[in-house]
Amino acid sequence: MQARAIFEAACDVTAKGGDPVVPEVMIPLVGTKKELAILKALVDEIAVQVFAEKDRTLDYLVGTMIELPRAALMAGEIAAEARFFSFGTNDLTQTTLGVSRDDAGQFLAQYVDKGIYARDPFVSLDVEGVGQLIELAAERGKAARPGIKLGICGEHGGDPASIAFCEKVGLDYVSASPYRVPIARLAAAQAALRAG
Numbered sequence: 001m002q003a004r005a006i007f008e009a010a011c012d013v014t015a016k017g018g019d020p021v022v023p024e025v026m027i028p029l030v031g032t033k034k035e036l037a038i039l040k041a042l043v044d045e046i047a048v049q050v051f052a053e054k055d056r057t058l059d060y061l062v063g064t065m066i067e068l069p070r071a072a073l074m075a076g077e078i079a080a081e082a083r084f085f086s087f088g089t090n091d092l093t094q095t096t097l098g099v100s101r102d103d104a105g106q107f108l109a110q111y112v113d114k115g116i117y118a119r120d121p122f123v124s125l126d127v128e129g130v131g132q133l134i135e136l137a138a139e140r141g142k143a144a145r146p147g148i149k150l151g152i153c154g155e156h157g158g159d160p161a162s163i164a165f166c167e168k169v170g171l172d173y174v175s176a177s178p179y180r181v182p183i184a185r186l187a188a189a190q191a192a193l194r195a196g
Helices: 002-015 033-054 069-073 089-097 108-113 130-144 160-168 178-195
Strands: 024-027 061-066 084-088 149-153 173-175
Touching: 002 033, 024 033, 024 084, 033 061, 061 069, 061 149, 069 089, 069 130, 084 089, 084 130, 089 130, 130 149, 149 160, 160 173, 160 178
Parallel strands: 024 061, 061 084, 084 149, 149 173
Antiparallel strands: none
């Protein structure tokens, strides 16, 4: 139903003129290449149906949100089916640390105070742990599919330290809540200048 709505809207907008819309359909919580292949085939089937109904064909991308440690480890295989990865850092942090962000407020400050974590890992990316998974997945994804589009989404996308890490490992974009966009833009520019 969601894929149909995406393709119908993209066709309708494109029909009104202007630049063609290139939808990106992101499949969440994928853990294996086969799982993504099954879901991608379903999305492709829906695209064909909608394009026939609308008498229009559009380019589109199907990718996945990497939010499970297994997906990060299997990124090379998953990249065979995915045109992009968006690292869902909120959920990847939860699943990697085994900590619910909903409950973390009750004890996480003590972990930071005692030096267990340098900073709240739900505010600033745990570069040593979660970051390793992102870097590994990015490397494996790029090796399997040169030119794969890589980014993060989640609150970390508005954190300057997390953005600097994303630039360092070669991610293409960050996504953040609207109120964090100005900070994210400034941090991304600063990270790019430091890297350049």
